[in-house]
Amino acid sequence: MPAEPPSEERQKTPVGADLLIPGAAIAFTLYYFSTIIDSPWTAQVSAFFVGTILLALCLILLVGIARRVARGEANLRFDPLITPAAVVPKRLALFGLTLGYIFFIDWLGFTTTTFLFLMVGMMLLSGWQRNNKRLIVILSAVLSIGGYLLFVVAFERRFPEGPFEDLFKAILSSLTGA
């Protein structure tokens, strides 16, 4: 949990988080330039045009922020990203869960991974309350199986496949004799 700033600091506008997008933009633009420095002009011209304007815009913003900080109107805190503080652990946990979802979907397939993700995600966001666990399990099963039947079986979309999908295919083919 972030430490509570002193009252004087609280009156200043927190602009630290405002630097992230321009920071990423500057870093990426410079990296991009480094990849085209030896390329023919056709590969360079548009990127140099756009990139130079972007760098100039970022510079103007940075100067503005620096002046506000120097005048004592703003500080470099990251408050907009980490408030409300109570949600931050949930948000980070959900982010980790999402990373896990992408990591495991390649092996477990869409249906199983989605079921697990929905179930754990909903329980996490509900604060692991007991009273709605059954609803969450049923909802997760219905949504993941429903999604599979709609997108994969009915509309033949390419979704990641795993044991459930293989089993379903085997049952389907034994039933149809295909």
Added chain:
Amino acid sequence: MQEVDFGFFVSLFGHTLSYWWLIIPAIFLGLIVGAIPGFSAANTIIILLPLTLAMGEELGLIFMVALYCSSRMGAGIPAILVNIPGTAGAAATPLDGYPMTKQGKGPQALAISFISSTVGGLLTTIVVLFVMPLIVQVVYYLHSVEMIVVMLFGISLIATIAARDTLKGLIAGFFGLMIGAIGADHVYATPRGTLGFLELYDGVPLIPALVGLFAITEAFLIIEGQSILTDKGKVLLRDARWAETFEGARAALKRWWHIVWTSMIGLVIGVVPGAGAAIASFVAYQQSRTFSKTPELYGTGHIEGLIAPESANNGVTSGTLVPLLVIGIPGGATAAIMLVVMQYHGTTVGPDLFIQQPLMAYGVFSAMAVTYLLMILTVFPLARYMSRVTMVSTIYIAPLIISFTLVGSFVPRAYIFDMYLALGFGVIGYVARRTGYHVAAILIGVILGPLLETYFLRALKMSQGDIMVIFSSKIGNVLWVCLALSLAIPYLKDLHRKRAAMRDALHRGEAAGKSGTEE
């Protein structure tokens, strides 16, 4: 080549009407999700991308258009009943809609909103259908040089109009353009800015970008509240009745002229890239109050104060597709998503689309007109029951958005990498939304990046490498001046406001000094 005349429009309308079986479910789906705050038309379309892409281009577009129109109308339901706009486009709706609900006129307010939305949307769509052939002729005067300026103009308009801070909006747009420039170059296939990922050699795939910037970001933002509604809001919603619904409909139809002119405001604003429904609804509300004989009633549950934003934000729906289809520049997030779907199917937007595939080009607007017509027949009787969806908790919505949209980003290329990419864009989108950088500007930059490069190279090849070619056309130069003005005017206005405030403060100081001396 098909001739575009009145007969063509009639047969097109009949053809679109034959897809009623697709449009009606899309209307209900759009209405339900539009009523859930945070679950915008853009997010709904993104979630259903696997379905839309599987449908084929014509069906997919009709489905998206129907979703788009109905979710715009659905957003008015929570705005009226519980003072929470479903989307930013409905932000002006509660100003008079919610006071009506508090006065026990919720059902009337819903009916007024539905009538204004459908009539306003239908009317502007018909206007666009008939004016489109003329607009297409004008666009033929735009060549490579003009297109470069038009694209930069589009980005700058989004920055100045849609973003709260012009500088941040511009940074977002140009950052998007840089991201859009990732990939092998057109002539020598040299990899540029790919961070070593082979998957990015063909450029940044658009579906993961839009999934991340919109849907993933939204999911991480809406978890801040477990429930969308307050307890008071829930009670109000349960007590909502529709006994006086027809009274509301009559009241709206009696003010038909008000619907007409405020929806036209929406249409005109919708054509401007980046302006969107939020601005249109506030401008219409403000204009409606300015020209009203009873401006003091606005904000107290005045019928005209509800009609204006609702008809204007539906007028935007057709307007926002005009720059998309005519010059390939999406006017907003939903239009950008439609462009992605059209590109997936290999369709190139631009004036030629209206000559080579008039069924497709005009069909989008025809689908819109049919949707609005069917909405009048299907939605009106169910108004009250639809409003219950605002009670769905975010604990169920957020994981659902994340899982289904991430898988949607996997579908086009079947790369797990694209899911990670979507999550990466989600992080960028989250930071951007939290710090006031406009995510639609980033996405539109990503879309326009490769196009800008193509036009740049074409212009430079014609001029044998002379960069000054970008100032060589009369139309282009006029557009450059417009671009400069669009950037300078907000800055000058701001400066003027600050000076006026300083003068006021000085006068007040002097007056206080004088009165102190006299005492």
